[in-house]
Amino acid sequence: MSHQQFSSSILENAVNEFSKLPGIGRKTALRLVLHILKQPVTDAEIFSNSILQLRKEIVYCKVCHNISDSEVCRICANPSRMNEIVCVVENIKDVMSIENTQQYHGLYHVLGGIISPMDGIGPNNLEIESLIKRVQAENIKEVILALSTTMEGDTTNFYIFRKLAPLNIKITTIARGVAIGDELEYADEVTLGRSILNRIDFSNSFK
Amino acid sequence: MSHQQFSSSILENAVNEFSKLPGIGRKTALRLVLHILKQPVTDAEIFSNSILQLRKEIVYCKVCHNISDSEVCRICANPSRMNEIVCVVENIKDVMSIENTQQYHGLYHVLGGIISPMDGIGPNNLEIESLIKRVQAENIKEVILALSTTMEGDTTNFYIFRKLAPLNIKITTIARGVAIGDELEYADEVTLGRSILNRIDFSNSFK
Numbered sequence: 228m229s230h231q232q233f234s235s236s237i238l239e240n241a242v243n244e245f246s247k248l249p250g251i252g253r254k255t256a257l258r259l260v261l262h263i264l265k266q267p268v269t270d271a272e273i274f275s276n277s278i279l280q281l282r283k284e285i286v287y288c289k290v291c292h293n294i295s296d297s298e299v300c301r302i303c304a305n306p307s308r309m310n311e312i313v314c315v316v317e318n319i320k321d322v323m324s325i326e327n328t329q330q331y332h333g334l335y336h337v338l339g340g341i342i343s344p345m346d347g348i349g350p351n352n353l354e355i356e357s358l359i360k361r362v363q364a365e366n367i368k369e370v371i372l373a374l375s376t377t378m379e380g381d382t383t384n385f386y387i388f389r390k391l392a393p394l395n396i397k398i399t400t401i402a403r404g405v406a407i408g409d410e411l412e413y414a415d416e417v418t419l420g421r422s423i424l425n426r427i428d429f430s431n432s433f434k
Numbered sequence: 435m436s437h438q439q440f441s442s443s444i445l446e447n448a449v450n451e452f453s454k455l456p457g458i459g460r461k462t463a464l465r466l467v468l469h470i471l472k473q474p475v476t477d478a479e480i481f482s483n484s485i486l487q488l489r490k491e492i493v494y495c496k497v498c499h500n501i502s503d504s505e506v507c508r509i510c511a512n513p514s515r516m517n518e519i520v521c522v523v524e525n526i527k528d529v530m531s532i533e534n535t536q537q538y539h540g541l542y543h544v545l546g547g548i549i550s551p552m553d554g555i556g557p558n559n560l561e562i563e564s565l566i567k568r569v570q571a572e573n574i575k576e577v578i579l580a581l582s583t584t585m586e587g588d589t590t591n592f593y594i595f596r597k598l599a600p601l602n603i604k605i606t607t608i609a610r611g612v613a614i615g616d617e618l619e620y621a622d623e624v625t626l627g628r629s630i631l632n633r634i635d636f637s638n639s640f641k
Contacts, residue, residue, distance in 0.1 A: 233530070234526075235503045237492050
């Protein structure tokens with residue numbers, strides 16, 4: 228479609244803009260644009276405005292660094308959440324994934340990345356100092372480390388662990404093991420090995 | 435993702451708006467929204483504005499009824515196009531498909547649909563009358579019918595053919611046959627039959 232001559236430069240421009248989005252090719256972009264053309268003007272106005280608002284009005288929560296509409300995010304401001312537990316995650320997507328499980332009712336702390344010397348990301352580029360200060364200042368009893376099981380994730384976990392260790396709080400990490408619904412024979416040996424080492428009492432497995 | 439609690443209502447709103455687009459689910463919508471969040475503000479402004487402009491400023495060409503930036507579209511206004519040939523298509527997407535081949539240098543006439551009694555679409559709901567008037571008023575020597583090979587397409591072709599027949603111009607239809615690159619054994623028998631009936635001189639097949 229690269230040499231395609233559009234009869235309208237406005238259409239062409241809109242197709243170009245949509246194709247800049249990740250995973251959206253020119254054919255899909257054209258389909259989306261033709262769809263918008265058929266919708267009422269007010270719908271296009273609302274859509275257009277939601278994009279502008281998204282980029283211009285979203286801020287980061289000053290407590291947990293998650294995205295937010297105001298200084299303190301909905302989760303931090305919710306009085307029914309357990310404020311003695313903080314779950315440390317890499318990014319805002321991880322917060323969404325955990326929220327999605329509906330199994331966690333504590334607070335979060337978004338690092339904004341993980342320690343990765345290869346990418347030039349050190350502890351000072353992340354919200355680690357603010358985590359330590361938060362644990363020191365607030366009545367936090369447990370910090371759950373929920374980072375990726377990669378070398379970078381392990382490095383970050385260990386760095387945070389060493390910083391938090393003197394503060395006399397419980398430090399945990401999320402369980403690793405064979406995924407629910409997965410057959411044993413297809414699990415990789417490291418995961419399977421971990422799931423045997425960290426086996427739990429059978430009666431606890433129904434909780 | 436239906437019960438997902440977003441930490442920001444602005445984000446939630448943008449995700450909702452993107453999920454209204456055809457073929458875009460909530461997971462994809464979230465991915466697009468997080469991408470926009472990472473782009474510069476000006477990019478979001480340009481994108482947002484392209485949507486607004488698309489819906490508010492695009493008009494239909496008064497000659498061929500294709501979408502256009504002005505009263506007369508780029509194709510109709512292009513003096514290097516052959517204005518004695520008009521290709522009749524169902525919709526603006528078909529114009530783009532034909533333009534994409536770079537094999538056609540005449541003009542178009544967009545019907546805006548095809549005759550479909552089942553959907554309550556008759557000749558008067560389409561740009562057929564304007565086609566007849568155009569052929570009568572302008573120096574058009576050939577009309578190419580390029581509609582779908584469905585019952586509705588055939589009905590529309592035949593209706594237009596009867597209207598144009600008295601005007602003493604050449605009326606053609608695009609060739610139907612086995613697609614280039616397709617193996618004969620996988621072609622359906624109607625298509626294969628048609629490609630034999632409408633066989634062409636071998637020396638012409640290199641043009």
